[in-house]
Amino acid sequence: MKSLARCAAIAALSLIALPGVAQTLSYLGQQIVPTSAMFRGVPVGGLSSIDYVPATGRYLAICDDRSDLAPARFYELSLDLSQFRRSATPGEAGVSWVNMTTILDLDGKPFARNRVDPESLRLDTKRNLIYWSNEGARTSGGMQNPTVRRMHPDGRPAGEFPVPAYYNPSGSAGGLAAGDMGVYNNLAFESIAITPDSKTLWTIVENGLAQDSPPTAVGRGSRTRMLAFDLDTGKAGAEYVYEVGPVPFPPARAGDFATNGVPDMLALSDHEFILIERAYAVGAATPGVAALTRQPTSNTIKLYLVDTRGATDVAGWPTLKGRDVVPVKRTLLLDLSSLKNDDGSVLAVDNIEGLTFGPMFEGKRTLILASDNNFNPAQFTQFIALVIDGPLP
Template sequence: MKWLLALLLAGSAHAQTLNYIGQQIVPTSASFRGVPVGGLSSIDYVPATGRYLAICDDRSDRAPARYYELSLDLSKFRRSANPGEAGVAWVNMTSILDLDGQPFGRNQVDPESLRLDARRNLIYWANEGQRVSSSLQNPTVRRMSPDGKPAGEFPVPGYYNPLGSAGGITPGDVGVYNNLAFESIAITPDGKTLWTMSENGLAQDSLPTAVGRGSRARMLSFDLDSGKAGAEYIYDVGPVPFPPARQGDFATNGVPDMLALSAHEFIVIERAFAVGAVTPGIAALTKQPTSNTIKLYLIDTRGATDVSGWASIKGREVVPVKRTMLLDLSSLKNDDGSVLALDNIEGITFGPTLDGKRTLILVSDNNFNPAQFTQFIALTIDGTLN
């Protein structure tokens, strides 16, 4: 089944059609080399091998911080509510080491995204940091070699670092909110620039998302040759689209990953969750209702205000990046007519060419929760993306 999207690419409008190939689901009970498989917070395709890299957001709890190498056989993906896991193969698992070359201790890191720079033979990865009463940890963006050894760190501006109360909503608080910091890494096709984004705004900029309220996230760039921070823009995250079943229960919306199309255009995931919310995919699951809403947006930084060096945007006139919704994944259906039930989608990458068409691959983070699953979703793109 096909879904028409209007993508504004290279300054002109091109009609692009996405074709839902299917999905594969790996249960949370799965393991590899004696370690539970899960927590996949990003995915990146490696054309040279035809395989994928996926970082795990385990805080060195179940095993040391790590990333996986895996393969996906898209011919075995199915438009089915129960597709199985055929075609998903785990190839390797590599520990991520700290700046001293040692495995991270428990709760000392929160790996959330990675991208391979094949030209420089480096992997860039984001650590979300932490803002809780027991620990304030700064968000970081780092380099490592493919064997997990450290290769340096990018200089994140100090106003991202959490200071003040754990909640981040007390007057004078600054920095990222807990669990709403760097979850994305994107490399522009020219190989010159790395981008990351806070999942929601900074404490000094805006409140976190809620039902009826969005948040002003920051996009931050780094020059890959010099390593220095560069342009910085504001991305307006949408409000939580569905209320939780009970007032006061947890609900959020944020940006878990993005994919660069050009120097100024990106596909962004907005991933919303509300406890017990009745969402379009609710009837498609048999174990328990899904409360996730996943949308893809096209964004364009041209014309946006460069806020680099601004410790706060509050009270200042700011033009955000242009944001256009491409696809609500709840509109996708399986062959039996059931709505595609969505788990916690957090990663996006271009995949291989299939029948002359480029593919788009998404992956979910199961949070190591038995009621969730690791979900791979594959789409083909009719047309050419940058």
């Protein structure tokens, strides 16, 4: 059998030559864990974020279960990249579940049902703390503010960052009425990134705030905000506008659900980031067909390079309306629908929500992506490994 390094070289995809970023990304392989998988008597899934821990060679992955199937939690797992395959049915060899930790609220207790929506986490090795985001809620049943918090590696709380008040949902449940403010439901803080110097934490709203921009749709993007926090003082800092692209494929039936948003980001420097744009449209005819279900995956996953230099700092602006704003620079790095398996089939991508640097593999750095299966039998937990060919910042 061909070595994985040779397969990766064959699959290399040329990128736009940009200073300080990788010149190519190669598809190393994938592994898929079925939704029926269990760990310690709890269904495995809902992986909304993943972070590599070099000291252990393992990964942390937060689960976005709202304390429904089990208390809010994150997993520790290992991935053996030598067992990843460029196959539509790769199996799950090399994926091992190591530990599961309950996330505790500010009172040190497990979250009650539907009182939290964990979406992202990053380990700060300098301070031995985990930062994580809670998306909050905007529903007819009530409003919950989005939060960014710290916790100890054992899940105990270690404080909360002061999110500006204009992110908090108020007004109608839909967020589209006059005077509505704050995040849309299920479109808030899905990401956490820590700069390499461990000085700054960044998060981004998946779509715009109600007072800034409507949510994405077919033919319509959304103006969302990147928000920084100083890790020494905990105070909110710079804010920049990121323009999320329109939904690229229409749903199978007009009026069915369709969205595009930013579920995760990775800091390359104090001003450069890699972001995921993850689009979904019910029954959309996207290129990939999942071998597990023989159905279109209905997802479109793209990686973008973002550079904040020259962008307008909108910190403290309750609304963007009527203001001149220069957004951050956004450049396409990779459309995952361009990746193919060894048999020529297009890589079918599920609901990719997690992104992290991985370990070195045969002398090159890797990027690891993870999917959130929504605990839906028609979906799957997917890990995709990409090889970085070229210089990094």
